[in-house]
Amino acid sequence: MISVSLAWVAMAVNGELRGASNPQQVINKVSTDTRDALDSALFIALKGEQFDAHDFISQALAQGAIAVITQQPLDEQTPHILVEDTRYALGLLGAAVKAEVAPKTIAITGSNGKTTVKEMLAAIIGQQYNVLATAGNFNNDIGVPLTLLRLEAQHQYAVVELGANHAGEIAYTTSLTRPDVAILNNVSAAHVEGFGSVHGVAKAKTEIFQGLPEDGLAITPYESEYLPCWRNVRAGKRLQTFGLSEQADVRASQIELNSLGQPTFKLSINDQHWTVSLQLSGLHNVKNALAASAAALEVGMSAEEIATGLANVAPVKGRLTPMQLTENVTVIDDTYNASVASTKAALDLLGSYQGTTIMVLGDMAELGAEARAYHEEVGDHAIQAGISKFFTLGVLSQSASEVFNGRGGKHFSSFATLVDEILQTITQRSVSEHVTVLVKGSRSSHMERVVNALQEHYKSASLQGDQHAC
Structure with a gap:
């Protein structure tokens, strides 16, 4: 953070400074969590439905915080800034720091691929400039201002991820971010519970354009039923599309996947054409790369820098990360999260592998009243993708394996029996052919346990083999 x-x-948070013997006391660190190192920090006492950090103000001060932003008056010996709403004050402070540093800013939202596009842009821009990118999943009304507060004077660019689970959240965070470029990566059935329908998701994601200046650029997928809506919203203003269609402004063609599902393709923007190869697996990552390329070109990056940056992006743990456990066994860890669209994309990737393919799916969360129907839709897609086996664990995911029933679909009531069945299938099939297992589910499903169990099994088997080696 800047000093x-x-x-x-x-002044930035419209608060009243009290108890400060030195109003010019320098602050260069802000925290909302007493588990952080608080020495010389400004502590913001956030209050939510299930927590109230005002209960920890004394602890924060004891740990070295030099001032507090609070909704409750403190004693006159304690430096504090009194505000009506600390959560809103956090947003105001993040926006003020962003305005002070004034980096060229790209904001990204969408049902899927936000983090991947963010990582792609950070890799492209980071070759030449100092860039700040959202860390982890700090993309909500608390995470976005905390991201902006990480800005330093040397940051020339900021790449900020905007997520949402209810209408109005992106309108708020884009008002703090004030991007020069806004990417709406896609719209699908994700967090539907908070929006009522996929149409509600689309409407909420479109809020990202509200933060753009008059000459700002909106970037959207060409192959979307909502494109006419976005064009209407952006009437008279700049909008650029990306996709596989020849009509898209930024497009990909001549796509080829290697044995790991990693694509190489020709990227075209206007009359520029160049070849791009990705370390990331899956056809859907071609579209993520197109979105990132459009934004990167807009902020001044060259075609060569874009191609090099994209090629340098490695898989993020839990996002279609392939692991070779033995010569004949591959596990793909896609346990970071799951929506209908991302699960279909994972199935398409899995279906491109030779040999036995096993999909292991936990529940896809926050899909609202149509949750079971969405899981059935995924089961249908697995059939179309030509998957060999479809194993599920959870409550809702059973609907997916039931659709697949009779073709190798099976539901499990316990983690242990699921892992046993996977290992048994691998043992039977890997003797004569390659076996690929893809594990996926929403975070609440904790499907990473399956990946960890498989890794541990083969690690133990390898160690035992070493002990008996000559």
């Missing part, structure tokens, strides 16, 4: 004074902070 600012207590008085500057108070």
